[in-house]
Structure formats: C-alpha cells, structure tokens
Amino acid sequence: MNTDDLSWQAGNYGGVPPRKVDLLMEHGHLDLVIRAAEERGEWFCAERAARELGRSGEFARALEVLEPFVATGWRTALWAKADLLLRAGRTDEALDLVRPDEEGRTSQHVCRDFAELLAGAGRVDEAIELLIPHLGASWIRSFLVEITEGRNRDERVLELIAPHAEAARRACGEGRWDHSCSGAQELQARVLERAGRADEAIRILGADVAGRRFLAQNTLTAYAELLGRHGRLGELRELATGRDAHAALDIYADALRDRGRAGEAERVMREAIAADDWVGYRAWLSSALLRDGRLDDAITVAEPGFSWYDCSNLLAPLVHALLDRPEELLHLLEHPLTVPHHRHEEFQHRWQAFALAGLGRAEEATAVVEAHPDPWTDPHIVRAGLLATAGRLAAAAAELRDLGTVEAREELFEVLVRQGRAAEAMVLHPTVAEQRAAGQRAAEARTASVPLREDGYSAEPPF
Known part of the structure; x- marks a missing residue:
C-alpha cells in the first residue's frame, strides 16, 4: 500500500467502504474485516476493526492492524493510532506521535485535531491555549465551545468569545457584514446557558435581536430555541408571530408539541398558512x-x-x-x-419501483424500470437491486454475476453478505486498483463524449 492509494480510498470511499464494513460487523465478521485490512490494504476495514478491538480492550491487536498503514506515514493513520493509544491510557505516546511542530501550529486543522486529542487526555487548558491564535475563524470558536463542555472552563471560554461577539455587534451597528464574527453571539449565549446563566443569555441575545444587531438568521433561531428550552413561550410566541415568523414559528410550534400541546401547534401553523x-x-x-x-x-x-x-x-x-x-x-x-x-423524472419512477419491490412485487417494479429506462446507468443493476429489495437474493446474485462489471461486483457484495456468504463477497469485491482503473476509464469516456469549447469547458450543459 502507499499514501496515494490510501488517500484515494479515504477521499472516494474506495475499497470496501464504511457502509459495507458496518454490514460485515453487524453480521459478526470481525475476523474477515481484519483479514481484508491485512491482505488487501483496505483502510476502512482497518479503521473499523481497530476501533472495535479497542472498544473490547484488545489494544495490542488493534495497533497491529493499524501498523502497516501507519508505516506509510499517512497522516490519517497516524491520528487513528494516536487516538487508540490515548484510549489505551498511553497518553504521552499518543501526544508525541502527532504533536505539531512550529509549522504545524500555524495550521488551523492540525491544531484543531491536536486540541481534540489534548482534551481527550484531560489537558483542556493546553487545548485552549493551542486554539487561541486561531479563534478568528468561526469554526475554531465553535470547536472550542464543543471541547470545553462539561470541563469547568466556561468563564475562560466566555472571555475568549466575548470580543468576537462584540465585534459582530459593532459591525451590525456600522452596517458592515463581517463574516469573521459569524456565530459568536449565539456561542456566547450557549456558554452562558450551560454555565447556569440562561436568563443572562436570553437578555443579551434578546437585545441583539430586538436591535437587529446580528449577522445571520442562525442568531435569530438560536435565540428562539433558547426561549423554547427555558419555557419562555410568551416571548417566543411574540417573536414567532412578528416580523421573524418565517424563522421562528416552527420553533414555537415545536416547543408547543414538546409540552404535549400538539393540537395547539397544528392550529397555530394552519392559521399561519391561511394568512401567509x-x-x-x-x-x-x-x-x-x-x-x-x-x-x-x-x-x-x-x-x-x-x-x-x-x-x-x-x-x-x-x-x-x-x-x-x-x-x-x-x-x-x-x-x-x-x-x-x-x-428529474427518474426520482418518481425510482421511488415507485423500490416501493413495489419492498412489497415483494418485483415483476411490477421491474416493469416500471423497463417502461422508463432513462436515466438508469445500468437497468440490469437496477433490476438486481429490486430483486434484492423484494427478498429474492439468489435471483439478484445471479443477475449481478452475469454482468461481472466492477459496479456489479460492488453491488453483489451486499447480496452475498445477506445470504451468509461474506467470505465469497470479499473475494469478489473489486480491489482498489480495479476501482481506480474503472473510474479512470469512465472519466476518459465522459471527456471523449463531451464537445469542448476553445477554452476547454463543456459546450453542452452541465457546463
């Protein structure tokens, strides 16, 4: 295996993808998943097997499964090993494995990942300090709030978020749209709420809404949800029936339903439909x-x-x-x-076909596909899927075996697992190399069939 193939797998859900690995695990095939990781270089098999082994305390075996992937130097595998070491109680080894250097500390993504590891190790203050230089990014602020929940650091987090929330208010007051401040006001309210200061959160965010000092609708909906969580239905109703009804009325109706007042919620919404x-x-x-x-x-x-x-x-x-x-x-x-x-006409026909198949009416389902063949990529594969949905697994498997294409073998995998033939399913599943080659051929065919303009872009939609 090499980092190129591993990156392709991760980026394209190549090899045996997570959904299929989960299917194998649900059917009790952990050993088969481990063998696929070892013999075929299947990353998603290795990742899922290591997680499952770690969950049962078999850390040495889990690390053994990951080691060939780690040996390539692939970053994703290194972080998976670090997480496993952390869960095994080998904290210093975990942190040393992926500790960022000076260049790494300039990367928001690297610092975010390492901060998560630090927080998992109970070193929350170090995680906070690592993130401070990157708090100008709204997603980093959100992550800071996430990893500090329940860690008794709310006052520190409020100190760090407050300047960004105030900057958002100033920007609104000056008529500016400052995206760098996005989300800061609702994050401030969220931390106040979890610190037991819900009334203060409602007062501050309510003043922002009343004064129209917010950048995005998310702030408005966060305020409405805050009111709903704390039973302030009078204030919520006032908000939901005023100028912000489109953003808040559903939240008010949900709050009513949560309190056993479903009939009232329905009436409120029907009245809104009648008026608007x-x-x-x-x-x-x-x-x-x-x-x-x-x-x-x-x-x-x-x-x-x-x-x-x-x-x-x-x-x-x-x-x-x-x-x-x-x-x-x-x-x-x-x-x-x-x-x-x-x-997209096929949406309706696909839905109808699979509804019929789900009722065991495979012939009728197939007739729908045959009557509306476009734009099915391969009607034979669709037919096999309908047969499988109808419970006719042997017929579905025969249809897919006859095709023998990479796509057909990918579909055959799930049918065989459901038949109790998981080992055969793994043997027949396309390898990463086969999938990549098939993808390349398909891309070349699409390129050859699409007329291009002089600038290299398609002359026909989609452009």
Whole structure:
C-alpha cells in the first residue's frame, strides 16, 4: 500500500467502504474485516476493526492492524493510532506521535485535531491555549465551545468569545457584514446557558435581536430555541408571530408539541398558512402530521408544493420519511398531484419501483424500470437491486454475476453478505486498483463524449 492509494480510498470511499464494513460487523465478521485490512490494504476495514478491538480492550491487536498503514506515514493513520493509544491510557505516546511542530501550529486543522486529542487526555487548558491564535475563524470558536463542555472552563471560554461577539455587534451597528464574527453571539449565549446563566443569555441575545444587531438568521433561531428550552413561550410566541415568523414559528410550534400541546401547534401553523401561504409552514405541518401517523392529512397540506421545481418541493421530504414504509410510500406516489421532482423524472419512477419491490412485487417494479429506462446507468443493476429489495437474493446474485462489471461486483457484495456468504463477497469485491482503473476509464469516456469549447469547458450543459 502507499499514501496515494490510501488517500484515494479515504477521499472516494474506495475499497470496501464504511457502509459495507458496518454490514460485515453487524453480521459478526470481525475476523474477515481484519483479514481484508491485512491482505488487501483496505483502510476502512482497518479503521473499523481497530476501533472495535479497542472498544473490547484488545489494544495490542488493534495497533497491529493499524501498523502497516501507519508505516506509510499517512497522516490519517497516524491520528487513528494516536487516538487508540490515548484510549489505551498511553497518553504521552499518543501526544508525541502527532504533536505539531512550529509549522504545524500555524495550521488551523492540525491544531484543531491536536486540541481534540489534548482534551481527550484531560489537558483542556493546553487545548485552549493551542486554539487561541486561531479563534478568528468561526469554526475554531465553535470547536472550542464543543471541547470545553462539561470541563469547568466556561468563564475562560466566555472571555475568549466575548470580543468576537462584540465585534459582530459593532459591525451590525456600522452596517458592515463581517463574516469573521459569524456565530459568536449565539456561542456566547450557549456558554452562558450551560454555565447556569440562561436568563443572562436570553437578555443579551434578546437585545441583539430586538436591535437587529446580528449577522445571520442562525442568531435569530438560536435565540428562539433558547426561549423554547427555558419555557419562555410568551416571548417566543411574540417573536414567532412578528416580523421573524418565517424563522421562528416552527420553533414555537415545536416547543408547543414538546409540552404535549400538539393540537395547539397544528392550529397555530394552519392559521399561519391561511394568512401567509409560505412553503416553510406547509413543510413543517406536513412533516408533523406524518410523524403523528396522519399520512393523508400530511399529503393534503403538502400537495400544493408537489410540483414546484426548486428546493421547496414538498414531495421529497415525505418520500424520504417513508422509504422504509413501502405501502405508505406507494400510497403517496399514487396521489394524482405527485409529479417528478426537480425535473428529474427518474426520482418518481425510482421511488415507485423500490416501493413495489419492498412489497415483494418485483415483476411490477421491474416493469416500471423497463417502461422508463432513462436515466438508469445500468437497468440490469437496477433490476438486481429490486430483486434484492423484494427478498429474492439468489435471483439478484445471479443477475449481478452475469454482468461481472466492477459496479456489479460492488453491488453483489451486499447480496452475498445477506445470504451468509461474506467470505465469497470479499473475494469478489473489486480491489482498489480495479476501482481506480474503472473510474479512470469512465472519466476518459465522459471527456471523449463531451464537445469542448476553445477554452476547454463543456459546450453542452452541465457546463
């Protein structure tokens, strides 16, 4: 193995990807996962096996699994070993393995990772000091708050965040949009809240909202959620029914439901729809009704948005909530207003086909695919997936074996594992080298088939 192949695996979910490794683990095949790491250089197998061995206290064996990957000098493997050493109680070894040099301390990402390791070792003050030079980045501030939770460092964190929160307020007062201050106000409120100073957090963030001294809607929603968590429903209702209703009304409705007042939440949202038929209100209500088992009511609320050709289409959220409930999904898809989502007709047909397969109606599902062959990349693989979904594993495996392509062998893996033939699945799964070669051929074919302009960009969409 080498760092190039390992980086490709990590960046492309190549080799045996995490989902398939988890499937093997769920079926009790830890030894097979370890063997794949050793014999095939499968990084995700090595990572998952080491984690599982460490969880059961077999640290020596876990380190042995990781060692060939660590020996390449690949950074991801080094950090995985450091984490394992830390969990084994070998703190100094863990820290020395990945301790950043002076150049590394200039990197936000390196310091973030090492600070997490320090915090895990109980050296929270060192972690904080390491992050201080990078607190100008909003994501580092968020990480600081995350790793100090429950560590009795709230006052120190507030000292560090306060200047950034004040800078955000000044920027708003001066009419500037300073992205470097993003998130600081809600982080300040979050730390105040966890320090037991919720009233102070509400007062400060409430003044910011009232004075419109905030940079992004996240601050507004953080304030609404803060009110909801502390039962300040009167103030939350006032916020949710004023100029910020689009941002806060769903939070108010959720707060009502959390307190057993689902009927009131529904009434509030229906009144909002009657006054201002905004898609966000319909989205919240349809989802809430679906959670309550009222599918037909959810459809009635959402159906005016089924045909919208943008991210506000209300069909997809209902479909995604029903993917493991095929009978209800099919009922939804047979609704007369159900139309292809976002101008991608295959979405509707794919949903219908897999709903039918989930009900064991494989022939009908296959007929849907055959009637609408585009844009399936390979109808044979789709057919095999439908057969597997319908529980016809032997037929699905035969279909995929006959194809024999890299993609087909990748799909065959899961079918064989479900059949109890995990060792055979691993033998037949494409190697990293095969996957990379297939990817390269596909990229070359796409490039050859797309006419280019003089500047090298595609002459046809997508540009």
